[in-house]
Amino acid sequence: GQQLNQSPQSMFIQEGEDVSMNCTSSSIFNTWLWYKQDPGEGPVLLIALYKAGELTSNGRLTAQFGITRKDSFLNISASIPSDVGIYFCAGLEGPTGNQFYFGTGTSLTVIP
Amino acid sequence: EAQVTQNPRYLITVTGKKLTVTCSQNMNHEYMSWYRQDPGLGLRQIYYSMNVEVTDKGDVPEGYKVSRKEKRNFPLILESPSPNQTSLYFCASSSPALNSYEQYFGPGTRLTVT
Numbered sequence: 001g002q003q004l005n006q007s008p009q010s011m012f013i014q015e016g017e018d019v020s021m022n023c024t025s026s027s028i029f030n031t032w033l034w035y036k037q038d039p040g041e042g043p044v045l046l047i048a049l050y051k052a053g054e055l056t057s058n059g060r061l062t063a064q065f066g067i068t069r070k071d072s073f074l075n076i077s078a079s080i081p082s083d084v085g086i087y088f089c090a091g092l093e094g095p096t097g098n099q100f101y102f103g104t105g106t107s108l109t110v111i112p
Numbered sequence: 113e114a115q116v117t118q119n120p121r122y123l124i125t126v127t128g129k130k131l132t133v134t135c136s137q138n139m140n141h142e143y144m145s146w147y148r149q150d151p152g153l154g155l156r157q158i159y160y161s162m163n164v165e166v167t168d169k170g171d172v173p174e175g176y177k178v179s180r181k182e183k184r185n186f187p188l189i190l191e192s193p194s195p196n197q198t199s200l201y202f203c204a205s206s207s208p209a210l211n212s213y214e215q216y217f218g219p220g221t222r223l224t225v226t
Binding site for chain 1: 145154156157160168171204216217220
């Protein structure tokens with residue numbers, strides 16, 4: 001089955017730094033989603049993207065739907081300790097696809 | 113409160129003993145899905161359902177069954193569990209009818225098969 005390539009696999013950063021992570025696929029997707037998962041919890045939706053080129057923000061988080069529809073990026077500005085967790089991208093194949101594919105995750109550690 | 117619930121949260125069982133993990137959502141969502149999460153592999157979709165009585169295989173359906181007799185419930189059935197099905201399982205739901213594939217996840221079920 002298809003799997004999205006998510007990078008980096010892990011990041012250790014100082015509080016206040018900006019963070020960037022990305023996801024690439026060999027297939028075209030018509031929806032990209034970004035999730036955060038805390039230990040022992042289910043993933044929580046951060047941002048949803050529905051159009052190629054779309055740039056969407058949610059507080060300090062900004063995500064973009066790549067023009068080629070085969071990639072997506074998530075940026076976190078001015079990181080804080082509660083940003084710690086695992087971030088996942090997810091793609092929905094289009095135009096009639098109903099199956100989701102997830103990236104392998106980026107583990108983020110923020111050092112106070 | 114809008115939510116997806118799963119039961120049980122933790123389960124230890126033995127090889128071959130049939131089990132069911134329940135999933136229920138109170139948001140009237142059409143789309144429901146089951147995932148398993150394993151270290152280094154992220155989440156992989158097992159089965160999904162677009163609506164009542166409509167189910168489809170995801171990426172890793174072998175060894176699992178599902179049913180969708182009611183809109184709110186989507187149980188995952190392991191007829192004969194094996195140790196390689198030891199994993200963390202998540203149920204999720206969303207509403208494509210409202211042009212939204214924003215999936216909401218349950219809290220997870222940690223299954224150990226010995």
